[in-house]
Amino acid sequence: MPPSAPSLVSVIAAELNLHDPQVHAALTLFAEGATVPFVARYRKERTGNLDEVQLRQIAERHQYLTELEDRRQTVLTEIESQGKLTPDLKAAILACQQKTELEDLYLPYRPKRRTRATMAKEKGLEPLAQQIEASNQSGQRLQLSQVAQGFVDTEKGVVTVEDALQGAADILAEQVAERADLRRYVRDQLLKQGQITASIKKDHPEGSTKYEMYRAYHNPVRSIASHNLLALLRGEREGVLKVSLELEAEPILSTLAKGTVKTSVPELRQFYQTLIQDAYSRLMKPSLTSEVMAEKKAWADEVSIQTFEANLKNLLLSPPAGMKPTLGVDPGFRTGCKVAAVDSTGKFLEYQAIFPHQSAQQRQRAVETLAGMIRKHRIELIAIGNGTASRETDAFVGEVLKTLSQPPVKVFVNESGASIYSASEVAAAEFPDLDVTVRGAISIARRLQDPLAELVKIDPKSIGVGQYQHDVDQKRLKQKLDETIESCVNYVGVDLNMASRELLTYVSGITPAVANNIVDYRNTNGAFLSRKDLLKVKKLGPKAFEQAAGFLRIRDGKNPLDNTAVHPESYVIVDKIAADLGIPLTQISQATDRLKRLQISQYTTETAGELTLQDILKELEKPGRDPRDQFTYARFQDDINTITDLKPGMVLEGTVTNVTNFGAFVDVGVHQDGLVHISQLANRFVSDPNDIVKVGQVVKVRVMDVDTKLKRIGLSIKQG
Numbered sequence: 001m002p003p004s005a006p007s008l009v010s011v012i013a014a015e016l017n018l019h020d021p022q023v024h025a026a027l028t029l030f031a032e033g034a035t036v037p038f039v040a041r042y043r044k045e046r047t048g049n050l051d052e053v054q055l056r057q058i059a060e061r062h063q064y065l066t067e068l069e070d071r072r073q074t075v076l077t078e079i080e081s082q083g084k085l086t087p088d089l090k091a092a093i094l095a096c097q098q099k100t101e102l103e104d105l106y107l108p109y110r111p112k113r114r115t116r117a118t119m120a121k122e123k124g125l126e127p128l129a130q131q132i133e134a135s136n137q138s139g140q141r142l143q144l145s146q147v148a149q150g151f152v153d154t155e156k157g158v159v160t161v162e163d164a165l166q167g168a169a170d171i172l173a174e175q176v177a178e179r180a181d182l183r184r185y186v187r188d189q190l191l192k193q194g195q196i197t198a199s200i201k202k203d204h205p206e207g208s209t210k211y212e213m214y215r216a217y218h219n220p221v222r223s224i225a226s227h228n229l230l231a232l233l234r235g236e237r238e239g240v241l242k243v244s245l246e247l248e249a250e251p252i253l254s255t256l257a258k259g260t261v262k263t264s265v266p267e268l269r270q271f272y273q274t275l276i277q278d279a280y281s282r283l284m285k286p287s288l289t290s291e292v293m294a295e296k297k298a299w300a301d302e303v304s305i306q307t308f309e310a311n312l313k314n315l316l317l318s319p320p321a322g323m324k325p326t327l328g329v330d331p332g333f334r335t336g337c338k339v340a341a342v343d344s345t346g347k348f349l350e351y352q353a354i355f356p357h358q359s360a361q362q363r364q365r366a367v368e369t370l371a372g373m374i375r376k377h378r379i380e381l382i383a384i385g386n387g388t389a390s391r392e393t394d395a396f397v398g399e400v401l402k403t404l405s406q407p408p409v410k411v412f413v414n415e416s417g418a419s420i421y422s423a424s425e426v427a428a429a430e431f432p433d434l435d436v437t438v439r440g441a442i443s444i445a446r447r448l449q450d451p452l453a454e455l456v457k458i459d460p461k462s463i464g465v466g467q468y469q470h471d472v473d474q475k476r477l478k479q480k481l482d483e484t485i486e487s488c489v490n491y492v493g494v495d496l497n498m499a500s501r502e503l504l505t506y507v508s509g510i511t512p513a514v515a516n517n518i519v520d521y522r523n524t525n526g527a528f529l530s531r532k533d534l535l536k537v538k539k540l541g542p543k544a545f546e547q548a549a550g551f552l553r554i555r556d557g558k559n560p561l562d563n564t565a566v567h568p569e570s571y572v573i574v575d576k577i578a579a580d581l582g583i584p585l586t587q588i589s590q591a592t593d594r595l596k597r598l599q600i601s602q603y604t605t606e607t608a609g610e611l612t613l614q615d616i617l618k619e620l621e622k623p624g625r626d627p628r629d630q631f632t633y634a635r636f637q638d639d640i641n642t643i644t645d646l647k648p649g650m651v652l653e654g655t656v657t658n659v660t661n662f663g664a665f666v667d668v669g670v671h672q673d674g675l676v677h678i679s680q681l682a683n684r685f686v687s688d689p690n691d692i693v694k695v696g697q698v699v700k701v702r703v704m705d706v707d708t709k710l711k712r713i714g715l716s717i718k719q720g
Contacts, residue, residue, distance in 0.1 A: 008069075011097070012061050022048040026058045035508040036483075037490035038547045042567050045609035052487055068099055075106045082109055092180075100187075100291070104180040117174035120167030123156045128164060129171040136263045136272065144267060169275040176260055176276060177283035185259075186252060186284050190292045194221040194247045198232050204240055211235040221245065221296065226303035227661050229296060230468040245289045253277060301472035303661065307690070308477070309484045311465035311659050314694040316488040318451040319631040321411065324380040327373060328445025330415070330437065331385055331393035333357050339370065340441035341377045345498055346449055348431065349377055351438045356396040357389060363396075370400050379408045383448035385415035385440075391641040391669055398638075411448055411633045412669070414657060416464035417455075418443045426457050426502060452492055456485055457502045465695055467660045482506075489551075492627060493565060496534075496552040497527040509547025514540050530558045531568055553624065560585050564619040573603050574616060592621050634698045636669030643670045643708055650703040654715075656693050664693045666701055666715055674713030676701060683718055693717070 013023045025046045029039050036059070040052045047055070076093060079085045089105070096102040112118060120126070128151045135142040148164040158164050176182065198217040200209060214232060235241035253276060261272045323344045330338040336355040342348055352373060354366035373379065382401075384394050390412065401407035421427050421443050422436040431439050446454040460481045461469050469477060489506040496518075499507075504515035517538045522528065531549050534540055540548075550567035557563065561571055578585050581594055588595075600613040608616075634655040640646065646668075654668035664681065665673040681692045693699060704714035 008062070008065055011065060012058060015061060016054065016057055018050070018054065018058075019048065022050055023058055026050060026055055027062055030059060033543055033547070035486075035547055037487060037508045037551065041490070041565070041615070042550055042569075042612070044611040044615075045607075049611055056483065064099075065097075068096070068102065071099065072096065072102060075102060075109075079106070079109045084109060101180070101184075104183050107180070107183075108175070108178040115174060116167075116170040120170045123158050123167055124153065125151055125158065125164060125167035126171060127151075129168040129175075132168055132268070132271070133172060133175075135265075136261065136268060139263055139265075141265055142268060144271060165271070169271065169278065172272075173275045173279035173283065176256065176279040177287075179259075182256060182259055183284065183288065185255060186280070187288050187292060189252060190245065190247055190288060191221055191295075194245050194292065195219065196221055196224055196229070196232065196243065197246055198235070198241050198243045200240060201242055209240050211240050214241055218246075221292065224296070225661060226300035227467060229300045230304060230471050233297065234468070234471050245293060247285075249280070253280060256280060298473070301476060304467050304469070304472050305477050305480050307659065307661060308460070308466040308469055309480055310690050311695045312460050312463070312481060312484050313488055314659075314696055315463065315465055316452045316455055316485065317492070317628050318696040319629045320450040320452070320626070321381055321409075321448045321631045323449050325377050326381040326383060326445040326449055327370075327377075327379050327408070328413075328441040328443070328448075329382060329384045329393060329397065330418070330441040330444055331387060331389040333389045333392075335437075337366075337389070337393055338437045338441040339373060340438055340445055341373055341379065342442060342445045342449070343377070346446050346453070348434075348442055351434070351441065357392055366396070367400055367403075370397065371403065374400075374404065374408060381445075381448055382408050382410040383413040383444045384410060385418065385444045386412045386667060386669075387415050388671070390671070391636070394636070395638065412636070412655075412667075413444050413447050414464070414655070414667070415440070415444055415447075416657075417458040417462035418447075420462040421458045424457070430500070452488060453498075453500065453503050456489065456506060457500065460485070465658050467658075493551055493553050496531075496554050497522065507548050507551050509544045510540075511544075514544060528554055528557070530554065531562045555624070560588075560623065563624045566616050566619050570608050570612065570616055573605065573608060573613070574620065577603060577620075588620050589623050595620055632698050634667070634669075640669060643672050643706060643711060643713065646670060646703050646706045646713060648703050648705055652701055652703065654699060654701055656695055656697045656699060659689050659693060659695055661689070664689050666699060668701065668713075668715075670713075672711050672713060674701065674703070674715040676715045676717050680704065680714075680716035680718055 009020050009023045009027070012018075013020045016023075025048075026039060029043055029046065034043065036052050036055045039047060039055055040050065050058075072093060076085065076090065079089065093102065093105055096105065120129075128148060131147055132142065132144070144165060145161050148161045148168070151164040152158050152161060158167065195218050198214045200211060200215045206212070206215070211231070214235060217232070219228065232241060232243050236243045256276050256279070257273060260276055261269055263269060263272070323346065325344055326342050328340045328342065332338070336353045339352050339354055340348065341350045350373060352369050354369050355362040356366040357363075382397060384390055384397060394410065394412065397410050401410065418440045419436075422439040427436070427439045427443075431442070443454055455463060460466075461477075486506045486508070489503065490508050494503055494507055501512070501515045501519050504510055504518055505512050510518070514537065517540065518534070521537045528534070531552065531554060534545055534549065534552070535542070546569070550565055553564075554562040559571070561568075561574060566574060574585070574588075577598065578588050581588070581591055583591050595617050598617070600610055600617065603613055604610060634653045636654075637652060640650070640652065652668045654666040654674070656664050657667050657673050658665040661678075663675050663677040665675055667673050676693075678686055678689055681689055686692055699717055701715040701717055704716050706713055
């Protein structure tokens with residue numbers, strides 16, 4: 001991405017309410033190969049402290065305007081080659097800031113497939129259309145049938161006067177339908193006054209489909225909820241719904257006539273009224289309806305993707321229970337429970353299958369096996385998957401823990417996507433000799449230790465926190481989710497000596513090939529002792545080192561700063577601070593009060609200003625600190641295990657599993673998430689559920705209603 005011309009910089013700055021130098025600096029850094037996380041963290045002085053959201057907006061808008069400029073030049077060249085580029089048209093094209101506006105201007109000159117208008121021109125009827133339009137503009141009287149008589153030509157297929165006039169009307173109708181100002185008006189009316197309607201097709205009787213609420217549906221285009229629109233389009237795609245965009249025609253036709261008909265001659269006015277109706281119903285409305293529906297679909301996609309982004313971010317940044325010896329339990333009835341032990345680095349130790357839900361003999365054997373694994377590996381955490389048999393397995397594990405003098409903490413873990421991971425190429429490469437069921441139990445254990453490190457191995461769409469994720473623009477969804485993962489990984493930082501290939505891939509400046517080379521180097525040479533050793537990794541050059549080093553951590557390395565977010569380029573500053581304070585680097589975090597009293601201005605350099613120095617001091621106060629929240633978990637009631645145990649009025653503890661535009665889903669331990677509708681999230685109006693709750697949050701809910709037949713649970717978080 002090259003730096004933009006000043007005019008483009010100014011456009012972006014004005015749109016995003018930023019200063020030109022900020023935008024220019026960001027685009028220059030991107031052109032030099034800098035990533036968004038790197039620029040946001042380590043180039044604050046250059047950009048005026050722009051955050052990641054602003055930087056991504058700049059990058060996206062620059063890409064859009066660059067593509068627009070490329071298209072603009074193509075359009076200008078094409079129209080000029082036709083000899084039709086007037087000064088006014090050129091000025092209008094150069095003034096365009098939206099692709100839709102540009103395409104409207106280009107439409108009359110775009111090469112077409114054969115239309116009724118092009119066929120009429122082939123029959124020699126364009127001069128007739130020109131004569132009629134000239135008369136319309138001048139107000140002169142014109143005998144249509146008399147003028148048309150001269151264009152009757154049986155060899156060309158113009159047999160009658162009516163044929164000639166129809167051909168001329170087709171040409172004029174296409175001209176009306178391609179006028180940029182009229183298209184803009186009709187598009188605006190569809191957006192402002194249009195109604196989206198839907199009905200269920202006749203072959204789906206009442207009560208037979210999940211789209212029942214859309215049996216007789218209508219909603220203004222301007223106010224339809226994004227999730228409703230996506231549901232409608234899915235129902236249409238599945239052949240259940242008939243969806244249309246309706247707009248009252250009379251006001252539209254009246255306005256089109258005012259902008260087109262100049263003549264007062266009755267016969268000519270009637271001729272134009274007819275062709276305008278044809279232009280609207282045959283040409284304008286179908287194409288513009290498709291455009292508007294596509295525009296609204298893109299909007300709904302963006303809303304859905306933003307919801308998915310927020311959920312994924314909160315899930316990835318879920319507080320880790322910590323790198324402690326952990327048992328992962330994948331519950332099951334008939335096939336038993338799969339139990340995997342991992343150590344404090346996440347390394348797989350042992351696997352056992354136990355059958356606590358069958359015979360008394362097998363249950364006793366399961367007790368002995370589980371207790372033995374806990375003692376053998378000095379287990380501190382037990383992660384129980386929340387799928388089938390989870391509550392029964394939880395009760396069994398609880399009984400075993402009562403027999404131990406120092407029982408580990410047991411926690412329910414959302415296992416969404418664990419089966420996808422188990423059968424993936426990533427899991428097969430990591431554990432080629434283990435069965436998929438064992439891999440699943442290992443993943444459950446690691447999710448509790450560090451959710452971020454484990455969840456990056458799974459396609460985000462399989463984690464279960466999206467809304468209509470399979471219906472939205474998949475390319476856009478992948479882009480935004482990849483950005484979210486990249487942001488989270490670099491925000492937390494990555495342990496260079498423990499990170500998987502998948503986790504390293506999301507570190508600023510590291511490609512999949514370099515991530516593989518880092519792991520290969522680690523396997524061959526042992527743990528990294530210094531960030532500088534990264535330069536020994538194949539294909540990891542100075543630029544990649546600059547982008548990545550600050551986000552990679554080395555515990556117990558040669559330099560204590562290697563376990564902080566202080567970038568190696570600033571080590572010399574920290575050395576000077578330590579020397580001035582007379583403190584070894586290893587003890588600098590113990591001098592918090594003295595650090596706070598420092599006059600940081602004396603340590604600024606050309607590359608590190610006061611903003612960067614403030615970040616450095618924060619790191620020195622708490623080196624190696626994990627920025628994620630403190631770990632908490634929901635405690636389910638022992639006597640509430642299935643949906644039939646729920647009664648209205650009960651107050652339960654649960655974990656938010658998904659947030660949508662219409663509310664939040666909460667796991668209360670009955671194998672079926674309940675819905676807290678947006679109206680039940682607070683005692684005030686809520687426009688965005690994300691303002692109240694987030695994925696992974698532990699909440700107290702009150703049961704409102706229970707439908708065991710449809711497996712629906714209504715919950716409330718309202719107080720009082």
